[in-house]
Amino acid sequence: MRKRYKRDYMILESKDPSFRLKERISPKAFAKIETREEKVNIMIYVENVKYIKSGYRIILIQDDLTAKDIGRVLVNENGKGEFKINFDEENLEVKGIALTHEKDIPLIGFKGKMVDNYEELINKNIKRKESVVEDLDKEDEVDKIPDLRKEKIKFELDEKRDYEEEEIEEEKEEEIEQEEQEEETEEEIEENYDTELKQEEIERNEKVEEKVENEKKKNEEKILFSQKEKIEEKTEQKMNDSEEQDVDRKESREKDEKVYLIPRKLKKLLKKHKEIKPFIKEIDNTRWWKIDINPLTMCSYIMPYLGYINYINYTIYSDITSLSYKYRHYIFGIKYSCDGKRKYYIYGIPGRRNEQPDEGETGFCNFIPCDDKNKTYGYWICCIDCKSRLIAVADK
Structure with a gap:
């Protein structure tokens, strides 16, 4: 046949x-x-x-x-x-x-x-x-059109990501300003409340002095006792609120300062590449790098391939090669568990939904789009277990 x-x-x-x-x-x-x-x-x-x-x-x-x-x-x-x-x-x-x-x-x-x-x-x-x-001039213009389109698409994607990063920074600044305003408002309320308490004490004392000395003493003791209880309750409540806020801030600070470690050899190689955020909706506990390629580097088996591509088949005969060269890059990621330990190595091959590498036979079965509107362009994802170095199904 x-x-x-x-x-x-x-x-x-x-x-x-x-x-x-x-x-x-x-x-x-x-x-x-x-x-x-x-x-x-x-x-x-x-x-x-x-x-x-x-x-x-x-x-x-x-x-x-x-x-x-x-x-x-x-x-x-x-x-x-x-x-x-x-x-x-x-x-x-x-x-x-x-x-x-x-x-x-x-x-x-x-x-x-x-x-x-x-x-x-x-x-x-x-x-x-x-x-x-x-007519070489005409051919020159025709051949340059695809390059111009690619540069335009790349410029639009970079501009979109820069705009989204600016929006996120502005939202964080607004939240900080709002928290500061709330703290100032609470301090003003506490000062006004203390002033009202003092005014009430003065008025009550003036009324008590007009009565008989015996009644005056009894009333003063009752008033002072009740005021003391209220002040103690409020003081205790403020201390509890302050402790809870300190705990929340400490947990948030620990979460922000969480360090995701990278093996020494892999870290040395990844320094040559740019760390990026390829998706609008970030994947939790995951870091990404963009690996630029050309005909001289696409056939090599250096990190961060980690031997996976070489293990499956000869790279140059796979759709992984043609798609990576078509878009001049692929992405490499590391997903961590909740306790900060490495869980998966992730490869992302750029393309569209109808451009699945090798029809999924080499592990690239999940498609993640780069935008929420068209959802046509994105990356085909393959996850490798960090311990076994075999293809794995990543947790969502």
Whole structure:
């Protein structure tokens, strides 16, 4: 039975170091080839390549006799560029892909065995294309549109998060001001109440002096006794209220000052990444970091992968890789128990609801949206038990 879906990857390596953008960093390119029924999609991502206004030609090597020009990839001043093309050819075979500029070959890669006469095939194709004039300015504008959209979406998300953080700080300041006003009001009430008590005592004493001395003494004793009891009750009540407030403040302070510890090796690696709050509704007792990636780092197995991705399968053949590279990052989190001990390591792959990595086979089964309105964009979550290092179902 014919396979309905197939996916291959290819790394293009530097052949001519004069085309690198930065010294000591070789140009790199990453190609993904997807075959779905009778269509073939080819996507190429380029990094650290010297900026050339006209861009680089992409030559597709099919076999020992056939090579064809499939288009041009434009790179920006940072040496990055993307190229995508679709073919309605069921049996298209790709033996190699090369980036060319005039008669030079800056990057080339092969699927399996290297084609021996690739330079001759590429030069023949270049000669056929020398007489063709293309509208590069138009292609430049079209290729830049996706980057501009991505930058706009990123700017809107950052602006939204900054606005929400400002609102939270304003609410905290209002609560503090309200508590101070309530304390001042209570002090004023207590002062007024003491003044009224003194005034009552003076009036009662004036009335008692008008009566007989015996009655005066008895009445004075009764009044003083009753006043003493009231004062003692009020004093005791104030002391109890003050003790309760001190206990509440102490508990709140202890809660705020709770420290979530990180292992020494993991802490050293996470210092290189930015700690963030990816969700509007925060997950209790959880810290998050944003892990930025590119074609040079996406295939590595350093922390904070913790060996999990490498344990499942070869990373580059998983949807985890393509989605992370598509959005240029993923997130890593640590969830703690109520007593401050590490409970889960959490991986978050960015995407939409219809972009579940590997259909959940690699543990990414829970989707958490980043906003409450559309709930379309967010992160697919996978939790790893800190002790067993196996996939776990996290507590809500």
